[in-house]
Amino acid sequence: MSRPHRLSARGDGDQAVPREPGRGHRRGRTSTPTRPATVAGRRRRAGLLAGRRPTLTTRPDGDPELDGADDPPDGPDRRRIALAALVAAAAISAATLVAGLLTWIPGRTDETGTARPLTAAEADRVAALRVTNLRDVRAGVRVTVGAGTARTELVGWVDWARPLVYLDVGGPGAGGDRGLVQATASALLVRPDPGALPTPARPPLVPPADRWRMRSPAGGHGLGAVRDLLIGLGADRVDPPAEGRWLRGDRAGGVPVDVLQAPLAPLGDPRPALWVDADARLHRLTGRLADSTPVTVDLTRADRATVHPVDALGGRAGQPRAPTDDEAARLAALPARLRALRGAPVAVDAPLAPSANLRATGTVNWASPSAYLAVSEEGSGRRTLRWVRPGRVAEVPRSSDGPATPPAPVPAALLAAPAGPPGDDLDRLLDAALRAARRAPAGDAVRVREDRLGGRTTVDVFEVPGGRRWWLDRGGLPHRLELRTGPGVWIRLDLTAGRAAGSGGSAASTAR
Incomplete structure (x- = not known):
């Protein structure tokens, strides 16, 4: 029978440490100096150094488990198993990280979401999308049509209130469309620029005044299809709610959006993808045009620059109002001013049709009267x-290699040619200019805006009945006459007032 282990008042000696469940413990030591080794202790250490497991002896307190002597040794097999487990865990983590990087798409917030039918609120947002665009008036746009080397890119603005589209056309597939485009719902004008940079940029806010020509908007594809799509994104009434699907959540321009698949009136694709925010604002759409060409439209809602139409599309909107008494007096004095001028050199810019973009120079003589x-x-x-x-x-x-100005005197062939009623809008424009010397414009006139010609002459633009606009300076001198054509294009006759008309006009008038 062993003696009970004695504990000193200072805690000297070996103290038994409570055993945690499932774990052996070495004996605890106090902070006091280690006791001198006993013979049994020396024998145990010698056995360990010799690689032999010491014979288990009973502790003085009678509990052999408290010193951990029964714990199995930490052999090399256990260490190898632990190391292999750590390596496997690291490999799995690395593989998961790489897979996540390969499938991650910037801005995608719910890539793993499951498609589902639209809720009533989501369907209402799609239905209100076009009305929201009209309410916002305008936005910046970037359009991509086609893919690869056949890709055409267009950058600019759409004004849903006017409505008007103003774009710079580029990309590897632009071809003859490269340059600037302005279009309304009824007319499409282009300003070709084959030497422009391949990558389109925002067009100049004030468009160039010259070299615009009418283009036929081929239905279902090309510039006409893009024009129809962009203008068609605005409407003054809510569309009927349509069935569709919610695809996922996303972000567009830093704004949270829902990607919805639902029909959209101006697009030939019955199931385009629409990026729509919580306020029913469209930020992006992808789909196909009527000819199955893929198209992507990105809208920059904060880019709301004011779009200036070219003169052929009506020019700046201004603030139309009734003429003042002084302005009305200038209009009433117009016939007398024209007769006093007798005549003037004129230049005509008349984009009448895709196959009739006409330019003309010559003279008008109000004394005869003739042009x-x-x-x-x-x-x-x-x-x-x-x-x-x-x-x-x-x-x-006339010969195609002749000068741009009409010859003088008038050719005999023209003098002998049969005359008929005005045949096109250019004839109507010239006829209106000649008749203006007989009587003042009848009916209510509208002062459209103030404008400038050549950056020097300030004029007032007056619209009178019959789809005509007179540009008069503050002294009442006429500088331009415009005529609105069927497609909504304004053709113009510019007068160089103060210069005498050439002899061609006089000769022609005296010959008949």
Whole structure:
């Protein structure tokens, strides 16, 4: 029978440490100096050094488990198993990280979401999308049509209130469309620029004044399809709610959006993807045009620059109002001013149709009255000479290599040509200019805006009945007459007031 272990008042000696469940413990030691080794202790250490497990002896307190002597040794097999487990865990973590990086898409917030039918609130947002665009008036746009080397890119703005589209066209597939585009719902004008940079940029806020020509908007594809899509994104009434699907959550331009798949009226694709925010604002759409060409439209809602239409599309909107008494007096004095001028050199810019972008130079004589012009058609190079009297027009072909101005005297062939009623809008424009010397414009006139010609002359633009606009300076001198055509394009006749008309106009008038 062993003696009980004695504990001193200071805690000297070996103290038994309570055993945690499932774990052996070495004996605890106090902070006092270690006791001298006993013979049994020396024997145990010698056995350990010799690689032999010491014979278990009973502790003086009678509990052999408290010193951990029964714990199995930490052999090399256990260490290898632990190391292998750590290596495997590290490999799995690395593989998971790489897979996540390969499948991650910037801005995608709910890539793993499951598609589901639209809720009533989501369907209402799609239905209100086009009305929201009209309420916001305008936005910046970037359009991509096609893919790869056939890709066409367009950058600019859409104004849903006017409505008007103004774009710079580029990309590897732009071809002959490279340049600037302005379009309304009824007319499409282009300003080709084959030497422009391949990558489009925002067009100048104030568009160039020259070299605009009408383009046929081919249905279902090309510039016409893009024009129809962009303008069609605005409407003054809510669309009927349609069935669709919620695809996922996302972000567009830093704004949380829902990606929805639902029909959209101006797009040929019955199931485009729409990036719509909580306020029913469209930020992006992807789908296909009527000819199955893929199209992507990105809208920059904060880019709301004011779009200035070219003069052929009506020019700046201004603030139309009734003329003041002084302005009305200038309009009433117009016939007398024209007769006093007797005549003036004129230049005509008349984009009448895709195959009739006409330019003309010549003279107008209000004393006769008559007009004599050389007319050329851009594209085909066809040239003619026209002689116009009120209600009567004569025309003959002209050599394509002749000068741009009409020859003097008037050719005998033109004098002998049969005259008929005005045949196109250019004839109507010249006829209106000649008749303006007879009487003042009848009916209510509208002062459209103040404008400048050549950056120097300040004029007031007046619209009178019959789709005509007179540009008069503050002294009442006329500088331009515009005529609105069927497609909504304004053709113009610029007068160089103060210069005498050439002899061609006088000769033509005296010949008949």
